[in-house]
Amino acid sequence: MTRSDSCVLLIDGGGSGARARLCTLSGEVLATGTAGPSNISTDFEAAAANLMGLAHAVYAQAGRDITSFANDYAFVALAGAGASAQRQELIDRFGFRRMILATDIDVTLAAALGTEQDGLVAMLGTGSFFVWREQGQVRRVGGWGFILGDECGGAWLGRELLRDTIKAYDGVGPSSNLTQKVLDHFGGTPKNMVPFARDSKAADFAKFAPWITEAVAAGDVVAQQIVNRAVQQLCDTIGPAHNVPQQHLCFLGGLGRFYQSQMPAEYQAICHSAKGEALDGAFWLAQKEFGF
Incomplete structure (x- = not known):
């Protein structure tokens, strides 16, 4: 696979649940999904399981094999990510080509104000x-x-x-x-x-x-x-x-x-x-x- 074949997995998660969107790099939406609570600072194992299940579900919905993780990108914004000592462990479990683990604060600011306002x-x-x-x-x-x-x-x-x-x-x-x-x-x-x-x-x-x-x-x-x-x-x-x-x-x-x-x-x-x-x-x- 080349970068042109890559996709990006987007996840926004918090104490009540998580939402995901799988897109092409140009922004075309291929699949969406939801999962349970995903605050990794309060219950890491439960949150990690919910997030992994969510990723698998949206990939299956898009007809894309999870072996594609190695060629794809992920931007995951989670409540509690800034305070968690297990950030790298979560990133390693997924095995994406590149994965950024941000906080829900980061993504909320971008959604509300864009990049300049x-x-x-x-x-x-x-x-x-x-x-x-x-x-x-x-x-x-x-x-x-x-x-x-x-x-x-x-x-x-x-x-x-x-x-x-x-x-x-x-x-x-x-x-x-x-x-x-x-x-x-x-x-x-x-x-x-x-x-x-x-x-x-x-x-x-x-x-x-x-x-x-x-x-x-x-x-x-x-x-x-x-x-x-x-x-x-x-x-x-x-x-x-x-x-x-x-x-x-x-x-x-x-x-x-x-x-x-x-x-x-x-x-x-x-x-x-x-x-x-x-x-x-x-x-x-x-x-x-x-x-x-």
Whole structure:
């Protein structure tokens, strides 16, 4: 095989799942696929297995043998990649001609702003992080994982909901239809929440985030107070709207659109759509790194 026969595998993965796209070097999409959680810093073996299975699935869908790995390229952006000591081990397992293991922060910035635009990106999925680009300088905040950070992400929302439900049960906080729904889910008592909280991962907590967003639409008081706390945290992290580079603010992730709708008017006024999806950003970065 020659380079003209090569393809590039693009993967964007996080705590809740991963998406892949197999392309020709010119960008023609040959196959796509999804897989389970792929944060290599929280569970390396499970993430590696999910990613390998995903790669095999998209290659099979494209009718391309996995022996082609040796002639192909891969640009893989994963949550936790920056903190993992097993980066090279993952690269070696795949055996691509060349493989770059980037963070989800890198690919999110490229997807939101392209390669030139200054601005601020707020990524709000299972976890959260924020990236500023101004005059060629990039500054990152957050992305440290559910235990120590990831404020306002889906897992954070889920944990806040369980905490507020316990307060309602104990009579030291307001109760609502939402807190009753959570109690019913756990058998009517917070006692069953304790082993859940002890044994669960971020993605498990994040499953409660849609309960909150739906309850806000229904006027639930507890859901609204959780979102109010989150919005205040976002405003504190972003800083004054007039300081956002080039007045270009982009909310991304599964919760991005929801949070944008909840922000004060001065922030909503400077919001812009992303230039592409995460896998588009991965392709643009792959073009730059591999010289397509």
